[in-house]
Amino acid sequence: MLEVMPGIIRRELMLSWRRRSVTLGALMFFIVASSLFPLAIGTEAKTLQMIAPGVLWVTALFAAMLSAGQLFGSDYASGALEQMLLSPLPLPAIVFGKIVAHWLTSGLALVLLVPVVALQYALDWRATLYLMGTLLLGTPLLSLIGSMGAALTLGVRGGGVVLALLVLPLYVPVLIFGVSAADLAGVPGRMQASFSLLGAALCVGAWLCPWASAAALRIAME
Template sequence: MAGLTLGVIRRELALTWRRRTVTLGSLMFFVIASSLFPLAVGPDPKLLQAIAPGVLWVTALLAAMLSAGHLFAQDFASGTLEQMLLSPWPLPGIVFGKIVAHWLTGGLAQVLLAPVVALQYELGWRATLPLMGSLLLGTPLLSLIGSMGAALTLGVRGGGVTLALVILPLYVPVLIFGVSASDPGTSAAWSKANFSLLGAALCAAGLLCPWASAVALRIALE
């Protein structure tokens, strides 16, 4: 199972490099959208520091939603997805590999870009590190949940709008936990509690979402 997942990850990373326009577009959206808020609200340091976690989390969520629709679309259009379903390999393992590759090229890149964006909000390292930690736990959750939405809306006309309607309600708890964990104005105990909730949600989603996405893919291709 581990070898299968690693093979899928390598394949997906190679394909993403060839079709890097989508990935770069979502990352550019994350950087540009989060950079516009300091220009709009003004140079007040206290205000910028207060809104920074919410802004970065909302832009990360929207960027994940923009790229989630492409998770299975290319394989569906080329017929590769049908071959994956017919292969003797377990489909949840293949799906999990695709999710991990999606996070490595999107969510992890957002985590690494967060300190650069945080400079515009005059966040120090003490405030930036919890923000990066919350994104490190939360962005894989966004990819896992997005995989279910992408599988459910595969081949549906107007799938982008339907995808947003499906996954946005599921993204809201992740957004709340992530912002609460990284908010510099909250107590340490409240921040730790929200980090624990993010970790628990990630463990549950890591076990359930690949299986749910695999079932949705089989239904979509019937």
């Protein structure tokens, strides 16, 4: 599995660059949506600092969901997905490589944009680092969960709506733990527990989601 991963990730990154309008659209949504709240609420620093973790996490969640639908859609339309199913390479390894590439082009990019967006919420460097840390743990989990939804809705008419209905309930615990871990005004013990729960959920998701997505792809292609 480790031998085939670099080639799969390299291929997916090249394809993502060719379809960069989807990735850029999700990143622009994150920036624009998170920038609307300071304009609507006002310039009160304490209020902005209080709502910043929740707002940035929700907008990151929706941005990840917008791009998750493209994980397997283009391969399904071009017929490449059928070749992947027939390939001697293990399908969970291929799926995991696609998920890693998706996170590098969407989740990691969102994390790197946080310091720019945080300026609008009057966050200091410590709060910004905490927020980036939670998103660094949480966005891979969003990509992993989104891959299962994308595989289950492959080829379904109105798949975007069905995808949202499937993954949003699974995103809720990630959202709760992520916001709680980034809340510096909360109880310190709860912050550490939320970080630990995010890390544990990421470990479980990295092991389980590729296999579940691979099984869903086989069912969708039958």
